Amino acid sequence: MNIAISNTSDKPIYQQLYEQISAQILKGELASGYPLPPIRQAATELRVSIITVKKAWEELERLGLIYTVTGKGCFVNDLSPSEMLQKRKEIIQKQMVMDASYYKSFGLTLEEVFELLKEIY
Amino acid sequence: MNIAISNTSDKPIYQQLYEQISAQILKGELASGYPLPPIRQAATELRVSIITVKKAWEELERLGLIYTVTGKGCFVNDLSPSEMLQKRKEIIQKQMVMDASYYKSFGLTLEEVFELLKEIY
Amino acid sequence: MNIAISNTSDKPIYQQLYEQISAQILKGELASGYPLPPIRQAATELRVSIITVKKAWEELERLGLIYTVTGKGCFVNDLSPSEMLQKRKEIIQKQMVMDASYYKSFGLTLEEVFELLKEIY
Amino acid sequence: MNIAISNTSDKPIYQQLYEQISAQILKGELASGYPLPPIRQAATELRVSIITVKKAWEELERLGLIYTVTGKGCFVNDLSPSEMLQKRKEIIQKQMVMDASYYKSFGLTLEEVFELLKEIY
DNA sequence: GTGGTCTAGACCACT
């Protein structure tokens, strides 16, 4: 678990948390069954509130990436490689649709988007 | 001036406003010297608060796309075609850098981004 | 808005809240566009924490029964009668599946369930 | 003894235990005097904590379905067929009353409950 | 004024 929190970011802390963890799971860096740190421990280490960690963990569960066992802890779900790819695609494209509508509002064609993206990626 | 406001969007209204207007300016749809509608009129027509319109106009001025003449109103800046292209690129890429960092966090290569973007654009 | 909170119930408060409100919406008692009370007001009146009300409102939004406008408030969604029936069925059957599995574990047939249910309904 | 435990279920494990065992007793699958497995053995086989099994056994005793002989173990109570039917009805209807109140809160008539239940049972 | 987020504690149920 390697998480970086930015208090100055415009993104809420809980969103930073679940975005980073979901990315790690979907990159295969956290194997199935891997136990997430206890919310209290995570809260202490990251210097955020328990409730903030809880919110992030809840979102991960809603995304189907982890499961919770009361009294035991939270664990990375067992997903087949194809399920992982599918979930990754879903999560990324959900964001991408919004990004694309922004580009479109400036009249950019797909080719122009590619050109600009190439310069900075 | 053709603006569409969505109250249910997650984007703040003032942001929807300045994004759409800046896009129209940079697409050349609003010529230099074109007078933006008075704040009160715009607020009435769009059924939003005066404060909201003011915030959007201020952002446009900050972006260097319009200028304000006290007591007269706000007008589209006089930009050379090359300046327009430059500003458009700046504004779009500023957003694009953030989008890209999100994609990168999932380990996507530039090619994968292209693939996914193609599907939805 | 007529809500009854029980602190002695085994159900969490936020669940009592969204169950009662969703029931009222799906019974048509709260018309489309009806503004829910502001979370702070609701929290004060019901003598619960803001965060508890927020959680209930969030669940209602997730169920597609209300929508939130930041800075304005939360409002009952505009659903066609058929959509309402569909949502009602979804929500109720989700619970019903769990109830049924309990009855089945005692070896009850559908007819026996009907018999017992008739006595108490 | 045929017990299936789900760690991911929302039901507590001890509840899953006593529900399944009480169902088996009331279906007559476990005859009177039948000795329940020792707590430690059950805990090992089911891979749950001793405390969890103990809690389940205690609940069964509270329901009047088993009795404990210190130093010997726990045994299924001797119930006449009519007592069994009575207890089964009690236990099921106790749950059913809660289920029914949920359905009622959505304004469902008994007939509507039957319709929906038929689809999933 | 509204909702969105966050904190630093607390108590409870489950294992």
Add this chain to the structure above:
DNA sequence: GTGGTCTAGACCACG
């Protein structure tokens, strides 16, 4: 020990 819930405040962005 774990997660589940809750409180009573607080600050911020939006309108």
